[in-house]
Amino acid sequence: MHVNVDGIGSSRPSSPRGVPRPGPRSPHPLEKILATVGPHSCPGQYNFHCHTTCSDGTLTPEELATQATELGLEHLAITDHHSHQAYGLAQQTIEALVRHGHAVPKLWSGTEINGILHTCLVHILALGYGDAAPLMCYTQGQAAHGEALGAAAVVAAIHRAGGLAILAHPARYRLDFRVLIREAQRLGFDGVETWYDYDMMPQWQASPWICHQVDQLRQDLGLLATCGTDTHSTDLRGR
Ligand SMILES: [Zn+2]
Numbered sequence: 001m002h003v004n005v006d007g008i009g010s011s012r013p014s015s016p017r018g019v020p021r022p023g024p025r026s027p028h029p030l031e032k033i034l035a036t037v038g039p040h041s042c043p044g045q046y047n048f049h050c051h052t053t054c055s056d057g058t059l060t061p062e063e064l065a066t067q068a069t070e071l072g073l074e075h076l077a078i079t080d081h082h083s084h085q086a087y088g089l090a091q092q093t094i095e096a097l098v099r100h101g102h103a104v105p106k107l108w109s110g111t112e113i114n115g116i117l118h119t120c121l122v123h124i125l126a127l128g129y130g131d132a133a134p135l136m137c138y139t140q141g142q143a144a145h146g147e148a149l150g151a152a153a154v155v156a157a158i159h160r161a162g163g164l165a166i167l168a169h170p171a172r173y174r175l176d177f178r179v180l181i182r183e184a185q186r187l188g189f190d191g192v193e194t195w196y197d198y199d200m201m202p203q204w205q206a207s208p209w210i211c212h213q214v215d216q217l218r219q220d221l222g223l224l225a226t227c228g229t230d231t232h233s234t235d236l237r238g239r
């Protein structure tokens with residue numbers, strides 16, 4: 001299945017093992033948007049992490065796209081677990097809303113993928129890929145097995161697909177987020193989900209202390225930042 005996101009596809013050079021080659025490369029179109037992400041970008045302006053009925057969410061892709069439009073979101077990625085089925089359905093809704101004169105969010109492709117990072121099971125967001133084919137073994141509704149479950153393999157597949165690889169909610173794992181973020185940077189991840197509501201407030205709010213620590217470290221390591229609500233419920237303003 002080809003996902004139409006501004007013709008992104010093979011712009012991102014990567015070595016056979018998936019670690020980006022050093023030297024100049026053409027920036028991903030999402031990078032300039034992610035450069036403007038801050039603690040208050042979510043939930044009203046950007047949302048790069050949410051779920052629909054295509055995985056374990058409650059909203060249908062159509063309902064989510066409609067709600068995102070009502071909220072006035074500018075950029076949106078739906079990141080169902082091991083599925084990007086929602087993209088096409090949400091895009092159809094957004095196109096219908098445009099025809100009715102609504103200002104709509106720009107929809108980016110997305111999937112949340114399990115991977116093993118430094119012996120720890122983590123979630124990796126694939127964002128803004130143009131060619132879904134390289135992600136095939138990660139979008140069949142369940143986690144991959146064996147070698148494909150390694151974070152390096154996941155990142156390589158995301159890069160082949162023309163997307164950005166983001167370490168999701170880094171402070172929600174068995175291992176310390178500092179260890180995981182450093183290891184992610186070493187493996188060629190592009191960014192870290194920096195602004196996240198670990199306390200699950202009714203109205204999304206970046207958890208102050210932890211998110212600022214994450215933000216400082218990811219800046220030191222030259223990684224991009226994203227924000228997302230990780231919504232599974234009926235309200236895109238909360239978890
Ligand atoms: Zn997750």
Ligand SMILES: [Zn+2]
Binds near residue numbers: 049050051079112230
């Ligand atoms: Zn999630």
